[in-house]
Amino acid sequence: MASATEAPTITPLFFPATTFSRIEPDLYLQRHLEQGLRPQGSARGFHDFLRVSTYSPSPGRCTLHAGNESGSGVIISAGTVVSVTRTRGAAGIYPNVEILRGGFGSAPSTEEMVLSQRCRELLAAVFPADDPVFRVGYVDADDNAAASLLGEDADSVEDEEDKWLAFTVHVQVLSRNGPPFDHVWRAVITALGSILPVRFRVYDEETDGDLSPEAIENRFVVAASDTDEKARHFPAARLKHLHSSTFGVASITAASDSAAVPTEARTELLADIEGEIEETCLTSTVHVVRDETHLYGVSVNVVDAGRDLFVRTTSGGLQINRKQIAEALALAKR
Secondary structure, eight states: OOOOOOOOOOOOOOHHHHHHHHHHHHHHHHHHHHTHHHHHHOOOOTOOOOEEEEEOTTTEEEEEESTTTTTOOOSEEEEEEHHHHHHGGGGGEEEEEEOOOSSSSOOHHHHHHHHHHHHHHHHHHHOOOOGGBOOOEOOOEEEESEEEEEOOOTTOOOOOGGOOOEEEEEEEEOOOSSHHHHHHHHHHHHHHTTOOOOOOEETTTTTSTTOOGGBBTTTEEEEEOTTGGGGOOOOGTTTEEEEEEEEEEEEEOOSSSSSSSSOOOEEEEEOOOOOOHHHHHOOOOEEEEEESSSSEEEEEEEEEEOOOHHHHHHHHHHHHHHHHHHHHHHHHOO
């Protein structure tokens, strides 16, 4: 008598979230996005930005923290050095981004060089090399409040003695939880906004005869006056609402009860990419830099998509960025 063959027993496998995210990161991300959630475990919506707090301990310095209140997230420190150059083309703002990774004295990585160059190009769009902010100003020997710009008086100052300011911003990314550019940008403009540009006055042999040669820069010495202190600040008004926003482009397929019924995917923009899963899976990105009146830069990187998706993602990024600036302006007026 033949015995009946027993059916094999199928035992489902259950993985912890950390293991599942490592095995199938794309599927892990898709499951969260279908439910309107982000895989990092935060309550942020798709268009919500990270909470950012900044602290300026001294002029030209800034410490930035972006993330939740438990202390994790992005921590960035920025410090500014001001030097004087004789070459007009050398005037400008030169950021140097360093991502701390345990080694010292090593050559900059590709990511660090890309971040530094991108930040430099955008700052040059906001402040061109011939911008008056880079002119070394001077005041008369009696230190009156009416400061002139170097080179405007051809009788007293020769054109070849023009001097221009070069701002070097050293940025250290102490920790990161996603693409750091937006927070690097915020730290740089916050540090610049607290700078007191150097003021100069014309060298006078009678009053400045006791100065050492090292203290004299050709015919100009540092003016030690505190008059018109507010006007000496870097033009922070041009930096105040200058926002950099990076969005990840996600394709979300709605869940269906029947596998035979095709579902149409929709495109969503995720503000402030956070966590390893989002950074790895969201290969298409949109980056926007603008203030309330000017658009300074748009960078779109769309992988395996056509023109329609390119237009939709660019338009969506601009709209969300514009809303972000409007909310910042509303908070500033309170």
